[in-house]
Amino acid sequence: MTCPLCGLEFEINANTRCTGCLLKKGCEKICCPRCGYETVVESSLVGFAKKLFGKRPAGST
Amino acid sequence: MALMAFLMTKAALTAPAGTQETSVVLVGNANVGKSVIFSYLTGKYVTVSNYPGTTVEITRGKARDLGPGVEVIDTPGVQSLSPESEDERVTRDVLLANPCATVLLVADSKNARRTLTLLVSVLELGRPVVIALNMSDEARLRGVTFDADAFSGITGIEAFPTVAVEGRGLDKVKRSLLRARRCPSPVLYPQAVEYAIEALSASLPQTNISSRAVILDLLTGESDLAALLPESVPAEFWTMVAHYQEEIRRACGRSSAAVISGARRAWVEQMAARISHTNERGAESWADRFGRWSMHPLWGLPILVAVLLAVFWFVGVFGAGTAVNFLEKTIFGAYLNPWATSLVNLVPWSLFRDLMVGPYGVITMALTYAFAIVLPVVGTFFLAFGALEDSGYLPRLAVMVDRLFRAMGLNGRAVLPMVLGLGCDTMATLTTRVLDTKKERVIVTLLLALGVPCSAQMGVILGMLSGLAFSATIIWVGVVLGVLFAVGLLSSKLLKGERSDFILEISPLRWPKVGNIASKTLARMEWYLKEAAPLFVYGTILLFIMDRASLLPWIEKASAPVIKGLLGLPREATQAFIVGFLRRDYGAAGLFVLARDGGLDAIQIVTSLITITLFMPCIANFFVVIKEHGLKAAILMGLFIIPFALFMGGAVNYVLRGVGWIG
Structure with missing residues (x-):
C-alpha cells in the first residue's frame, strides 16, 4: 500500500501493524514504516462484499 | 543467508540455457503502481517473503493467462540497477537469477528521464522488456505527453499508456508480454569503450547475462559482479580490465565510470527530448496551482x-x-x-x-x-x-x-x-x-x-x-x-538540537474517488x-x-x-x-x-x-x-x-x- 501522507510504497506485514496500546489485538491500523502515519486496512465488510459479488481487479478478464 | 543469495545468483548465472523457469519480473521506481499491476497479473494468491539474506520483501505469484507455470515477481522500487542500496541490489539479483525473465518496466508517465535511466540498466542486461507507462491520466492532466509510438519505433520496445488503478491499458501490456523480445542496448559509447568491450568479450566465459553488460559493469570499477563470475575466468582477464580502464581514461580524459554513465545520461536526455513533451499551457493545471497555494505560508x-x-x-x-x-x-x-x-x-x-x-x-x-x-x-x-x-x-x-x-x-x-x-x-x-x-x-x-x-x-x-x-x-x-x-x-x-526534516512526496491534488x-x-x-x-x-x-x-x-x-x-x-x-x-x-x-x-x-x-x-x-x-x-x-x-x-x-x-x- 502507499502511505497517504509521505507517499512511501510498502507491504503490510507484522512490522507495520500498530502494536502501541493494550488494544492491539482489536486495532486494525497500519503504520507507515517511514513516517508512522496510521491508516486502516480494507474493511472486512468491503472484503466480504467483494467476495460475495466476485469483484476482481478492474480491467481483469 | 547472504551466502545463499550469492550462490543462488551465481548458480542461475551459469546454469545451461533453457533450464530456468519462465517469469515476468516487475521493475520500476517507487510509487509507480507496480503492486496494482502485480495484483492484476496474478490474482489473489501470492507469496511474500524476504529475499535471502536481506530484509527486502519480494512478492511472487502465478500469472493468470500468461501460460502454465509462469511466475510473476514484484521487486522493490529502485532508481537504477547499480547496487547502491539493498533494494537495488535485490532487484538486480532477481534479474540475474531469472535469465529467462521478461521485464515489465512500470514507469511514471510524468517522468520520462527517470524511466529511461532505469530502462538503460535493464536493456544492458539483455532481457526482453515491455513498458507500462502508468499514471498516464495524471500525465495528461499535467500537460506531459510520452509518445509511446515514437518510442517503440525508435527502440523496438513496446510501451503502452496505462492507468493501473482503473485497469486501463493493462490488457495490451499482458498481450505484449507474450511476444516481448530482446532489444540491443541503444546507448552509443565512445570508441575506446566499444573497443574494450570487443576485446574483453573474447576472454569472458559464457554466462546467462550479456557479456556486454558484464564488461560495462566491470569497466566502471564500481561493480560487485566480479564475485559472481565463474572461476574459469583467467587471471589475465582482470589485468586486461585494468588496462582498458586506463586506456579509456587516456582517450576520453575521464574515468571509465564517468564516461559510461555520461554516455547513458546523454542517451536519456536525447531520447527524453524526442519522445516526451510538456504542453506549456497545460503544464500547470488548476490542481497544480491550488496544490502550490495550499503550501504557501500566506495563501x-x-x-x-x-x-x-x-x-x-x-x-x-x-x-x-x-x-x-x-x-x-x-x-x-x-x-x-x-x-x-x-x-x-x-x-x-x-x-x-x-x-x-x-x-x-x-x-x-x-x-x-x-x-x-x-x-x-x-x-x-x-x-x-x-x-x-x-x-x-x-x-x-x-x-x-x-x-x-x-x-x-x-x-x-x-x-x-x-x-x-x-x-x-x-x-x-x-x-x-x-x-x-x-x-x-x-x-x-x-x-x-x-x-x-x-x-x-x-x-x-x-x-x-x-x-x-x-x-x-x-x-x-x-x-x-x-x-x-x-x-x-x-x-x-x-x-x-538541530532540525531534522521528514521527507514527504507531494503527489498532485486530485478529485477524491467516492469508492x-x-x-x-x-x-x-x-x-x-x-x-x-x-x-x-x-x-x-x-x-x-x-x-x-x-x-x-x-x-x-x-x-x-x-x-x-x-x-x-x-x-x-x-x-x-x-x-x-x-x-x-x-x-x-x-x-x-x-x-x-x-x-x-x-x-x-x-x-x-x-x-x-x-x-x-x-x-x-x-x-x-x-x-x-x-x-x-x-x-x-x-x-x-x-x-x-x-x-x-x-x-x-x-x-x-x-x-x-x-x-
Whole structure:
C-alpha cells in the first residue's frame, strides 16, 4: 500500500501493524514504516462484499 | 543467508540455457503502481517473503493467462540497477537469477528521464522488456505527453499508456508480454569503450547475462559482479580490465565510470527530448496551482481555514445534528431501546434489568452513546478526513503545520508525532522514539497528552461546538493552541538540537474517488466500533457499580468544589470526567448529551470542552506512556496534566463570565 501522507510504497506485514496500546489485538491500523502515519486496512465488510459479488481487479478478464 | 543469495545468483548465472523457469519480473521506481499491476497479473494468491539474506520483501505469484507455470515477481522500487542500496541490489539479483525473465518496466508517465535511466540498466542486461507507462491520466492532466509510438519505433520496445488503478491499458501490456523480445542496448559509447568491450568479450566465459553488460559493469570499477563470475575466468582477464580502464581514461580524459554513465545520461536526455513533451499551457493545471497555494505560508492559511470550516460544517451540522437526531431519537429512542427494555423486563432479576436498561445501562447508555451519538459524528468526520486523504491535501497540510509549529518554537522533529497525534495519540506517543534524548521524548509525549485531540475526540468536539456561536470555536482553538504555544516555547528553551526534516512526496491534488472514501470510512468506523464500543461498555459498568455502591454521589459531592466551584459545571458533569479517562470521546459524548438536554449553557460547554481536551487522552495512552517512559513519568505527567486541565478550564470559566460572553 502507499502511505497517504509521505507517499512511501510498502507491504503490510507484522512490522507495520500498530502494536502501541493494550488494544492491539482489536486495532486494525497500519503504520507507515517511514513516517508512522496510521491508516486502516480494507474493511472486512468491503472484503466480504467483494467476495460475495466476485469483484476482481478492474480491467481483469 | 547472504551466502545463499550469492550462490543462488551465481548458480542461475551459469546454469545451461533453457533450464530456468519462465517469469515476468516487475521493475520500476517507487510509487509507480507496480503492486496494482502485480495484483492484476496474478490474482489473489501470492507469496511474500524476504529475499535471502536481506530484509527486502519480494512478492511472487502465478500469472493468470500468461501460460502454465509462469511466475510473476514484484521487486522493490529502485532508481537504477547499480547496487547502491539493498533494494537495488535485490532487484538486480532477481534479474540475474531469472535469465529467462521478461521485464515489465512500470514507469511514471510524468517522468520520462527517470524511466529511461532505469530502462538503460535493464536493456544492458539483455532481457526482453515491455513498458507500462502508468499514471498516464495524471500525465495528461499535467500537460506531459510520452509518445509511446515514437518510442517503440525508435527502440523496438513496446510501451503502452496505462492507468493501473482503473485497469486501463493493462490488457495490451499482458498481450505484449507474450511476444516481448530482446532489444540491443541503444546507448552509443565512445570508441575506446566499444573497443574494450570487443576485446574483453573474447576472454569472458559464457554466462546467462550479456557479456556486454558484464564488461560495462566491470569497466566502471564500481561493480560487485566480479564475485559472481565463474572461476574459469583467467587471471589475465582482470589485468586486461585494468588496462582498458586506463586506456579509456587516456582517450576520453575521464574515468571509465564517468564516461559510461555520461554516455547513458546523454542517451536519456536525447531520447527524453524526442519522445516526451510538456504542453506549456497545460503544464500547470488548476490542481497544480491550488496544490502550490495550499503550501504557501500566506495563501495556505485561508485554504486551511476554508477546509476546516467545510469539515466543521459537515461534521457539526450533518453529523452531530441530522444524523445523531435520526439515530438517537428515531432508531434508538423509538424502536431499539423500547424493544430492548420490554425484552429485558422479562428477566426477573432487577439488578440485571438495571445493568442493561437502567440510567447506567449497557444498552440505554453505552450502546446508545457508541452507536447513536459518537458513531454518526466520528463517521462524518472520517468521511471528511477520507476525502482530504484521497485528494492529496494531507501532505500539504503537514507542510503547513510544520511551518506553524516552527513559528511556535517547537523543535522540528517534534512536528511529526504532533501531526500523527491528530489521528491517535497512543500511536503518536510511540513515534516519539525518533527523538534523540529522553528529555525530548518526555516533553513531546506530554504535549501530545495535553493538547492534541485524537480524531474521534475531535469529531465529538466539533459536533458540540457547532451548536454554539462561531466565537466558541475560536475560544476553544485559541486556548488549546495557546497552551501548545506556551509549552512549545518552554520546550524550545529546554531542548537543544538541530532540525531534522521528514521527507514527504507531494503527489498532485486530485478529485477524491467516492469508492476509496467509502471503503476507508467503513474500515475506520469498523475499527472505531471494535476499539471504542467495549470501552464504552466497561465505562458504563464502572459507573453502574459506583452508583450501586453509592460511590458516585460521594465522588460528585467530593469533587463539587472543582466541578461546580472552579469549572462552574453541574455535578452530573463529574461522570463525563470519570469515563473521559477511559476514552475522551466517551466523556465528550456525555457532555454532548448533557448540553443537548439543556444541562449546560454556552460557557459551561466551552469550559467543559477545554478541560476535557487538555485531560489525559485515554487509558490506552496512559498505558503506552508507562510502557515508553516508566510508571513514575506517567504518574508525574498525570499529576501535571489533570490539575493543569482543571486550572485552564477554571480560568476560562471565570474569564468568560467576567467579560459577559454569552455564546
